[in-house]
Amino acid sequence: MSPGQGASDARPKKGTRTRPRAAWAYRSRGKGEGFVTLAAIAFSALAGCVSEKQPGASAAYSPSENRGLESLLEQPRARPDLEENRGPSAPGEKKPPPRKGRCGAFDCAFFDGADSALAWTIAEHSPSVIAFGEAHAQEGTPGKSTALRFADELLPALAPQSHFLLVELLVPPSGCAEAKEKVQTESDKVTEGQSKENQNDYITLGHRSKALGVPVDVLRPSCAEFETIAADPEPVFRMMTLIAELSTKVVLEERAKAPSHKPLILTYGGALHNDIEPRPGFEPMSFGPALLEKTSGRYIEIDLVRPEGLNESAWARLAWFDALPSAESQRKPHETALVRRGPGSYALLLTAAPLAKEPSQELQQ
Numbered sequence: 001m002s003p004g005q006g007a008s009d010a011r012p013k014k015g016t017r018t019r020p021r022a023a024w025a026y027r028s029r030g031k032g033e034g035f036v037t038l039a040a041i042a043f044s045a046l047a048g049c050v051s052e053k054q055p056g057a058s059a060a061y062s063p064s065e066n067r068g069l070e071s072l073l074e075q076p077r078a079r080p081d082l083e084e085n086r087g088p089s090a091p092g093e094k095k096p097p098p099r100k101g102r103c104g105a106f107d108c109a110f111f112d113g114a115d116s117a118l119a120w121t122i123a124e125h126s127p128s129v130i131a132f133g134e135a136h137a138q139e140g141t142p143g144k145s146t147a148l149r150f151a152d153e154l155l156p157a158l159a160p161q162s163h164f165l166l167v168e169l170l171v172p173p174s175g176c177a178e179a180k181e182k183v184q185t186e187s188d189k190v191t192e193g194q195s196k197e198n199q200n201d202y203i204t205l206g207h208r209s210k211a212l213g214v215p216v217d218v219l220r221p222s223c224a225e226f227e228t229i230a231a232d233p234e235p236v237f238r239m240m241t242l243i244a245e246l247s248t249k250v251v252l253e254e255r256a257k258a259p260s261h262k263p264l265i266l267t268y269g270g271a272l273h274n275d276i277e278p279r280p281g282f283e284p285m286s287f288g289p290a291l292l293e294k295t296s297g298r299y300i301e302i303d304l305v306r307p308e309g310l311n312e313s314a315w316a317r318l319a320w321f322d323a324l325p326s327a328e329s330q331r332k333p334h335e336t337a338l339v340r341r342g343p344g345s346y347a348l349l350l351t352a353a354p355l356a357k358e359p360s361q362e363l364q365q
Contacts (some may be wrong), residue, residue, distance in 0.1 A: 102326075
């Protein structure tokens, strides 16, 4: 569901194209987590994917200087043990959720771990594309980041049946110096207040994916495409729409290559681009509707929510927010709550701390 919900409630007039009022409307100015796309994080170092703490950080992307990104994009080592695994269980084999309930105005279910919730969701929908969304961490947000929890708790269970992971990181092409400078200025406004570890966490996610045998890549606009951002009167809006356009293209290309025993294409990024039903004015920023159509309905979106940032985050601006504290109050300490917001649209409320157990084998059968 759209993280911009509530940022501006004005509906566009029929027949007109309305853009969000300002790019930084996507993030919370207070504590908690913001919803700005990772592309904006990338532009804060022009996709160097290196935090200020790391040596070799550069104001411009340079393959020779930023080995973090380059090593991420190298082909992962073969994992025969994973290749031998097969895809998701057939619908008839799915295990029912241990408990069902109502969380606010929405149906919800409670599972013994996020991996079990994923197994049930995959069996329910048989998706070929799963788009995960997060709220990007703000500076000072406590606890392990959502990206790292996805890398440690969910990705290992998904890896045996996953062909590809797209990290929604927009990497500037070589050249385009003037355009890069302008985009940098705009992105600085967006990423103000975000955690300096966000970039490193996404790089860690990419390396984790490689180690599990799942190829990973980022978004690679051409110089001409990149310059459309700088030339647009609202450059961050154009950045958001370009991410949706490129994501759609990459996902469909990789889906066409996926073998039957590893059918899943995964995306990971901000909880704006994966919306199946974007709110009015935000439609061009989401690849959800296009992928839902192109996959003949085999697309689902899952937004990941950490309870540490639940009460002081931009999640509170969403129409379905009341389901989250309701789910939090009903679940047992070890349980993960899955809230169904609509057809193929879910919010997964993680446990307060990672479970002290190995990933479930449900997805590896």
